[in-house]
Amino acid sequence: MATQREKDAADYLHKHKITELMDNLTSMLFFHRPENPREFLVEQLKQLKLSQQSGVKGPNLFNNANLNAIFGILDPVGRKYITLAQYKQALTTLGIKDINECPEGANEDRISQETFKTEAIQGLQRCSATYI
Amino acid sequence: MDETIKPLRIPPQMSVYADKHKVFHLLQVFPVSLLVIDQPKDPISYLINLLQRNNVFMLSRPKNMKHKRLNITFFLQHDKMVTCSFTLCICLCVCIKELPCELVVRMIQQRLDNVDCFKRGWVLEGIPQTQLQALSLQQVGIIPEHVVMLEAPDDVLLERRQGKLVDPITGGEFISIHSLFNVIYVVFVLYVRVCVCVCVCVCVCVCVLLAFVRTRRCPRTPRILLLGPPGSGKKHQARLLSEKYRMVDGTLTHTDTHNLDVPRSIVIVPDSLVLQVLEERLGRVDCSCRGWILHGFPSDLQQAKSLQESQHQPNRVFLLDLTDDVCLERITLRATDPVSGETFHSLVRPAPSSEVQDRLKTRPEDSTNTATHTLRQYRMNIAAIQVHTQTQSIVYQMFSCC
Numbered sequence: 001m002a003t004q005r006e007k008d009a010a011d012y013l014h015k016h017k018i019t020e021l022m023d024n025l026t027s028m029l030f031f032h033r034p035e036n037p038r039e040f041l042v043e044q045l046k047q048l049k050l051s052q053q054s055g056v057k058g059p060n061l062f063n064n065a066n067l068n069a070i071f072g073i074l075d076p077v078g079r080k081y082i083t084l085a086q087y088k089q090a091l092t093t094l095g096i097k098d099i100n101e102c103p104e105g106a107n108e109d110r111i112s113q114e115t116f117k118t119e120a121i122q123g124l125q126r127c128s129a130t131y132i
Numbered sequence: 133m134d135e136t137i138k139p140l141r142i143p144p145q146m147s148v149y150a151d152k153h154k155v156f157h158l159l160q161v162f163p164v165s166l167l168v169i170d171q172p173k174d175p176i177s178y179l180i181n182l183l184q185r186n187n188v189f190m191l192s193r194p195k196n197m198k199h200k201r202l203n204i205t206f207f208l209q210h211d212k213m214v215t216c217s218f219t220l221c222i223c224l225c226v227c228i229k230e231l232p233c234e235l236v237v238r239m240i241q242q243r244l245d246n247v248d249c250f251k252r253g254w255v256l257e258g259i260p261q262t263q264l265q266a267l268s269l270q271q272v273g274i275i276p277e278h279v280v281m282l283e284a285p286d287d288v289l290l291e292r293r294q295g296k297l298v299d300p301i302t303g304g305e306f307i308s309i310h311s312l313f314n315v316i317y318v319v320f321v322l323y324v325r326v327c328v329c330v331c332v333c334v335c336v337c338v339c340v341l342l343a344f345v346r347t348r349r350c351p352r353t354p355r356i357l358l359l360g361p362p363g364s365g366k367k368h369q370a371r372l373l374s375e376k377y378r379m380v381d382g383t384l385t386h387t388d389t390h391n392l393d394v395p396r397s398i399v400i401v402p403d404s405l406v407l408q409v410l411e412e413r414l415g416r417v418d419c420s421c422r423g424w425i426l427h428g429f430p431s432d433l434q435q436a437k438s439l440q441e442s443q444h445q446p447n448r449v450f451l452l453d454l455t456d457d458v459c460l461e462r463i464t465l466r467a468t469d470p471v472s473g474e475t476f477h478s479l480v481r482p483a484p485s486s487e488v489q490d491r492l493k494t495r496p497e498d499s500t501n502t503a504t505h506t507l508r509q510y511r512m513n514i515a516a517i518q519v520h521t522q523t524q525s526i527v528y529q530m531f532s533c534c
Contacts, residue, residue, distance in 0.1 A: 008171075016175050049176050049177065
């Protein structure tokens with residue numbers, strides 16, 4: 001039986017997406033393992049703030065090269081497109097939550113590399129935009 | 133993307149890094165608790181400010197409320213010891229039982245609002261003394277991170293009191309506080325972790341306290357080394373510990389590599405092979421998540437150095453210490469029953485019947501000569517290993533007398 005204060009705290013955490021923010025910061029920290037973790041975190045938070053204010057792309061673990069590599073794994077033959085199932089699986093593996101079920105090319109079951117990348121980038125942006 | 137065949141592997145560098153920079157405290161405990169309490173409208177700027185503030189908050193701020201039944205002057209002596217390593221700054225000793233509650237709370241609040249308290253942490257001892265005080269302090273927002281209750285049997289207390297010449301601060305009866313303690317204990321145990329310390333000896337008490345305060349906050353994946361002369365019970369202890377704390381138990385002696393099919397004879401396995409096997413085993417997910425305990429390794433300085441250079445540095449080292457004759461006694465009188473597989477010891481755990489006794493066989497490495505040789509080698513190596521590991525991790529020495 002949660003008290004009112006506990007409920008308020010839980011609501012606050014949910015509204016400001018604090019859990020996701022902390023998760024992202026922790027993964028960044030563990031991936032880069034900087035010598036001075038505080039400064040690194042302050043940097044990341046400032047970048048995030050900038051992206052909140054001006055709509056510039058926020059900090060993220062994955063960049064374009066990573067996305068190209070992933071597409072390459074999914075499409076070893078080099079057909080330049082992947083199936084819808086592959087696309088969904090890939091985005092889930094990247095950690096993106098709300099996947100666009102009908103991207104361009106879904107009807108023919110041929111998702112091109114550009115569509116994949118655009119959707120992935122947008123999804124990753126949504127994940128890292130842990131602010132209202 | 134199909135499930136890759138290669139199993140998930142959490143790089144062990146991450147645990148080492150986490151320990152070194154106290155990541156858990158930095159990221160989870162410290163900002164989130166403050167965020168939830170303050171609930172600012174713009175959490176990102178708030179966090180930026182918080183992290184940019186002075187570095188002192190990195191260490192877990194020790195805030196103790198000690199329910200004392202000992203003499204306060206006695207405790208002040210402890211405090212000096214604690215102060216050197218901890219930068220605690222406050223020890224409020226006020227006889228507050230007779231003062232009205234609100235006055236006490238206000239005084240405490242005033243003192244704690246000072247910047248030095250905020251930065252370095254505080255220790256309140258002897259406060260609160262009544263349930264009402266405890267509750268009012270909580271209402272105001274003074275909540276300790278750790279609560280330590282020092283206990284001692286009544287006769288010891290009386291003895292100690294009589295020994296002191298002057299006690300101007302707490303005249304008072306200790307005995308009558310007895311019944312109130314249980315109540316206060318209950319109030320606090322709901323909110324913070326309470327360490328109850330039976331105070332038999334001063335130094336033991338302080339060590340326990342320090343260990344408690346330092347380690348309570350952060351979960352720790354244990355990476356333990358158990359070192360000790362042959363016959364000190366390392367394997368036994370490792371087994372018990374791993375069962376209790378659900379760690380992974382690593383049996384690694386010079387003649388035992390379970391992954392390779394090396395028969396259990398006196399074959400000296402080269403160090404590089406041992407290290408390879410070890411790294412592979414410790415790199416698996418269950419070791420990264422649950423922690424591990426190794427015994428019998430490293431056995432010389434070279435191995436110790438290689439272990440430190442690998443990514444699996446231990447964070448606790450336990451040195452079990454025994455005198456040589458006890459070691460030899462333990463080893464040479466050991467014998468195994470080949471039928472049932474149980475080990476017996478002539479002195480401590482003799483075989484149940486004479487026919488079992490006739491069957492008993494001793495391992496060749498348990499003979500007196502081999503054992504003495506191994507023991508001598510151990511003694512030569514252990515000093516160097518000790519010096520080496522002391523710089524990297526916390527070393528505890530345990531001396532056993534029987």
